[in-house]
Amino acid sequence: MKEEAAVGAGRSEVRRLAEMSNLYTPWSLRTAVTLGLPDLIAEGPEGVLGIEELGERSGTDIDALRRLTRHLANLGLFEEVRPDGLRLTELGEALRSSHPAKMAHFLDQGDAFIRSNDAVIPAMADSIRTGGAAWESVFEKNLWESLAADQALSASFDRTMSQHADILGRRLAGTREWTEVGSVVDVGGGSGQLLANILREHAHLKGTVVDLPDTVGRAAEIFDAAGVSDRADVVGRSFFEPLPAGADAYLLVHVLHNWPTGEAAKILRGCAEATGATGKVLVVDQVVDLEGHPAPFVSTQRDLCMLLMVGGQERTAAEFEALGEEAGLRLVSVTSLGPDGNSLLEFESREQRSR
Ligand SMILES: C[S@@+](CC[C@H](N)C(=O)[O-])C[C@H]1O[C@@H](n2cnc3c(N)ncnc32)[C@H](O)[C@@H]1O
The missing domain is CATH 1.10.10.10 (Winged helix-like DNA-binding domain superfamily/Winged helix DNA-binding domain)
Structure with missing residues (x-):
């Protein structure tokens, strides 16, 4: 028995x-x-x-x-x-x-980026051996180089990001008042869908998207459709170069998790320098508890996704705080944006707090 x-x-x-x-x-x-x-x-x-x-x-x-x-x-x-x-x-x-969750988009093998994304997963062992992106071993270029070399892939990537940005932009527009902010720079803001959703809900706000030239080239249509073209503009430039200075808030949505710590701190420092002593840096990313036992399933899965696609990582609140410290910023609040693990992290200049 x-x-x-x-x-x-x-x-x-x-x-x-x-x-x-x-x-x-x-x-x-x-x-x-x-x-x-x-x-x-x-x-x-x-x-x-x-x-x-x-x-x-x-x-x-x-x-x-x-x-x-x-x-x-x-x-x-x-x-x-x-x-x-x-x-x-x-x-x-x-x-x-x-369906509003847009699952169909993320499964459709007719879409160039979704197809490439799924083609990388069988090379997971490469990432685990090297600690870098399996995307590079499959396509012999990193993701950003692949996008720069292929217009169809880049358009499809931007469309996919806009699906996330549409959902997150609506949540972000409703999560805070935005009353103390007059101008926003969305750094790595893709083709502007997230900024368009925020500006549509907050008529006093003006905004700028900074992203790579091909990507921001797709923003005009999105701003027009949202009726915000008169309050939104774009800068086609790498976010490793100086950012447009003097805005009240700098947004980084699903950007820092694409990068290892050194580059992530550099991007955050660029925002801190551009906003000076008075502004805010607002980060939206997953805030994970990867040390939890067991760590949440979605977090561990997304963390692997970042490793395979771009050699990035999801981070804990303590890791975000440490990144902020490196960039001269203080983490002042973490607000959940819903059950999918996305959170809004608000940073301000360390000088601002000590004045
Ligand atoms: C994961 S997507 C997030 C896009 C957008 N923030 C969103 O939430 O939908 C990362 C963005 O970073 C941009 N990006 C990558 N490298 C960049 C660079 N060196 N300078 C500016 N933007 C860059 C990509 O073009 C892409 O739009």
């Missing part, structure tokens, strides 16, 4: 390990999104579509499609509602391209 129980326990462990390590399931979700299946099903009469019609509309082989949708039904994403009819479950609804 004892032995049987031991074998049984072993089996359940093996099943758990198989579920964790099997690539067919995550790839089935990516394939469904890439083929547009969730949207096509949702667009069927009363949200139901026959498999034959789904095959025709998605340009796929009916038998192979049936096998894929059967696995997705097993996962609880699709349900069979009549012989050969498919409907999205509540879980499957989150895979539609219109």
Whole structure:
């Protein structure tokens, strides 16, 4: 009996390990999104579509499609509602391209950056051996060089960042009053989506995005769409060069985690120098507790993502405080921006506090 129980326990462990390590399931979700299946099903009469019609509309082989949708039904994403009819479950609804969480975008293998991003993960052992970005061993350039060399990839990267920025910008606009701030520089602000969302909600604010020239070249359309073009401008320049000086606040959103400590401190110091003794530096990043037992799953996963893609890292509050010290800044508050681990860290000049 004892032995049987031991074998049984072993089996359940093996099943758990198989579920964790099997690539067919995550790839089935990516394939469904890439083929547009969730949207096509949702667009069927009363949200139901026959498999034959789904095959025709998605340009796929009916038998192979049936096998894929059967696995997705097993996962609880699709349900069979009549012989050969498919409907999205509540879980499957989150895979539609219109869903606010934008999961579909992050799975779509038709997107150049998402495809490259996923292609780096099998090279994880390279990162663990070298401590650097696996992106470089796969593409023989770092991420920023790859983007500079390929317009389509760079446009796709900026679009992906704008998806995050759209969600975070809305949260950030509502998290603080912004009343003591008249001007903001969003450093590494991508194509301006996050700044546009903040300016739209706070009509007294003016803002500037500093990012690489191709990336800020895509901002005009976003500022126009948000109706903030008269209060927003761009500077196409590396953030390792001097930043436009004298603004009330400098924002760094999902920038510091892209860089190892030396470079991250340099970027923060650039903001501290530009804002002088009176301004603020506002950082949005994950604030993690990687030493926790167990450390939160999302944090450890994102930390690996930063390592593989750019040789960066997620940081604890103490590590951010130490980075600030190096840059002549004092960490004055940490505010959670929601359950996904993003936090707003407010820094001010050390001189400001001692006056
Ligand atoms: C992870 S993205 C974050 C973008 C934006 N802050 C957001 O939250 O969506 C990092 C940004 O840093 C920019 N970047 C990378 N190296 C840079 C450099 N040397 N100078 C200026 N921007 C840079 C990239 O172009 C990209 O827009």
